[in-house]
Amino acid sequence: MSTEQQETIDAILKQSAFPVGTSVNEQRRLLREAVSAQPLRPDVIVTAAALGGVPTAEVTVDGIEPRHVVLYFHGGVYAISDAFLAAGLASEVARRTHARVISVDYRLAPEHPYPAAVDDAAAAYEALLHDVGPSDIAFAGESAGGGLAIASLVNARDHGLALPAAAFVMSPYVDLTLAGTTMETKRDVDPLLSRELLQPRVADYTAGQDAALGLISPIFADLSGLPPLIIQAGSHEVLLDDAIRLAREAATADVEVTLEVTPRVPHVFQAYSAMLDEAAAALDRAGQLLFAHLVGAERVTAARG
Numbered sequence: 001m002s003t004e005q006q007e008t009i010d011a012i013l014k015q016s017a018f019p020v021g022t023s024v025n026e027q028r029r030l031l032r033e034a035v036s037a038q039p040l041r042p043d044v045i046v047t048a049a050a051l052g053g054v055p056t057a058e059v060t061v062d063g064i065e066p067r068h069v070v071l072y073f074h075g076g077v078y079a080i081s082d083a084f085l086a087a088g089l090a091s092e093v094a095r096r097t098h099a100r101v102i103s104v105d106y107r108l109a110p111e112h113p114y115p116a117a118v119d120d121a122a123a124a125y126e127a128l129l130h131d132v133g134p135s136d137i138a139f140a141g142e143s144a145g146g147g148l149a150i151a152s153l154v155n156a157r158d159h160g161l162a163l164p165a166a167a168f169v170m171s172p173y174v175d176l177t178l179a180g181t182t183m184e185t186k187r188d189v190d191p192l193l194s195r196e197l198l199q200p201r202v203a204d205y206t207a208g209q210d211a212a213l214g215l216i217s218p219i220f221a222d223l224s225g226l227p228p229l230i231i232q233a234g235s236h237e238v239l240l241d242d243a244i245r246l247a248r249e250a251a252t253a254d255v256e257v258t259l260e261v262t263p264r265v266p267h268v269f270q271a272y273s274a275m276l277d278e279a280a281a282a283l284d285r286a287g288q289l290l291f292a293h294l295v296g297a298e299r300v301t302a303a304r305g
Contacts, residue, residue: 005275005276005277006264006265006276008275009265009266009269009272009275009276010191010266012272013191013192013266013267014191014192016030016031016034016192017191017192017193017197018030018197020194020196020197021200024079024080024110024200024201024204027079027080028079028080028081031076031080031081031085032085035081035085035088038088040087040088040091041088041091043061043062043063044059044060044061044062044087044088044091045059045060045061045062046058046059046084046087046091047060048084049102051102051104051123051124051127051128052123052124052125052126052127052128053123053127054104054105054106054120054123054124054127055083055105056083056102056103056104056105056124057082057083057084057086057087057090057102057103057105058100058101058102058103059072059087059090059091059094059100059101059102059103060094060100060101061091061094061095064094064095064098065098066094066098066099066100067098067099067136067294068097068098068099068100068136068137068138068165068291068294069099069100069101069102069128069132069136069137069138070090070093070094070097070099070100070101070102070137070138070139070140070290071102071104071124071125071128071137071138071139071140071164072086072090072093072101072102072103072104072139072140072141072145073103073104073106073121073139073140073141073144073145073146073148073149073152074086074090074103074104074141074142074144074145075141075142075143075144075145075146075171075173075268076108076143076144076145077143077144077173077198077201077202077205078108078109078114078117078144078148078201078204078205079108079109079110079201079204079205080108080201082105082108083103083104083105084103084105086103086142086145087103088271089142089170089268089270089271090103090140092270092273092283093140093168093283093286093287093290095287096283096284096286096287096288096290096291097138097287097290097291097294098291099138099294101140102124102128104120104121104124106120106121106124106148107120109201109204109205109207110204110205110207113204113205113206113207113209114205114206114207114209114213114215114216115215117148117205118148118151118152118155118215121148121151121152121155122152122155122156122159125137125152125156125161125164126161129161129162133301134161134162134163134164134165134297135165135294135297135298135300135301136165136294136297136298137164137165138164138165138166138167138168138290138293138294139152139153139164139166139167139168140167140168140169140170140290141169141170141172142169142170142171142172142268142270142271143170143171143172143173143239143267143268144173145169146169146170146171146172146173146174147169147172147173147174147176147217147218147242149167149169149172150167150169150172150174150218150221150223150226150229150246151214151215151216151218151221153167153226153227154214154215154218154221154222154223154226155215157225157226163225163226163227164227165227165228165293165294165296165297165298166227166228166229166230166289166290166293166294166297167226167227167228167229167230168229168230168232168286168289168290169229169230169231169232169243169246170232170233170268170270171232171233171234171237171239171242171243171267171268171269172231172233172239172242172243172246173239173242174217174218174219174242174245174246175217175219175220175241175242175245176202176205176206176211176216176217177211177212177217178195178198178199178202180238180239180240180241180242180245181241182237182238182239182240182241183195183238183239183241184238186235186236186237186238186240187238189236190236190237190238190266190267191236191266192237192266192267193237193238193239193267194238195238218246219242219245219246219249222253223249223250223253223255224253224254224255225253225255226250226253226255227255227256227293228255228256228257228258228293229246229247229250229255229256229257229258230258230260230286230289230290231243231246231247231257231258231259231260232259232260232261232262232270232282232286233260233261233262234261234262234263234264234265234266234267234269235261235262235263235264235265236264236265236266237266237267238267239267240261243259243261244259244261247259258289260282260285260286262278262282265278265279269282270282270283270286
């Protein structure tokens with residue numbers, strides 16, 4: 001990464017960062033404006049659909065014959081963004097895993113606090129299992145969507161559902177108690193997020209419930225029995241400690257974990273793969289690993305059959 005690339009990304013993020021105290025509706029408007037200024041690649045096709053009564057955006061890349069399905073969960077602190085705004089990053093995952101990506105348009109807080117997002121993710125996954133075998137499915141998500149992906153694995157396990165082959169989470173937001181040490185130690189280098197910005201949205205999502213509940217903050221959940229996890233984060237983000245602790249808790253629970261921390265890059269840096277060398281390289285590595293897990297799960301299923 002050149003210094004110029006880093007400075008460009010930081011400038012973009014600082015310019016698009018929400019002022020502390022901004023309402024959720026204003027944050028939604030600002031995000032929509034920022035994302036709409038970045039058009040999708042011309043070979044990306046996004047189609048409105050539904051799974052289990054939950055709206056989705058199906059993302060495919062022209063010319064790639066999908067072998068697998070990635071169930072994708074967008075970020076936005078459970079209160080902003082949507083499945084379609086996440087299509088750009090979702091398409092980069094699709095491109096690298098030779099998969100069709102189904103981005104789940106789960107309900108948002110404060111209108112629909114916890115457990116709405118978890119319930120919608122569960123309904124979408126259960127419906128997908130009627131059509132696709134679990135060994136052909138992976139989960140992916142960024143930020144809050146990464147947290148929702150982990151919570152959804154825990155929820156599916158607890159309900160006796162077959163689990164997907166693997167999960168790939170980018171800058172996962174897995175501790176809504178905001179107890180990570182990097183919430184303070186990285187605040188001066190994170191151009192986007194801060195405790196002050198996150199706290200109001202935590203209140204929106206938890207709506208009075210304990211933020212340490214395992215399906216709200218899966219860092220506190222029992223992670224045993226989960227499929228392989230691929231976790232990526234940047235060293236310049238206040239949620240760095242979320243990723244590190246998630247990897248440690250998963251590894252302690254005998255889960256196969258790949259943790260990558262890329263130096264000097266911000267929250268969900270993979271979204272800037274068109275202008276940041278490290279972002280494209282990180283997506284390449286994650287895509288290869290996720291594809292390998294999917295193919296490996298296919299082989300195990302075939303051998304058992």
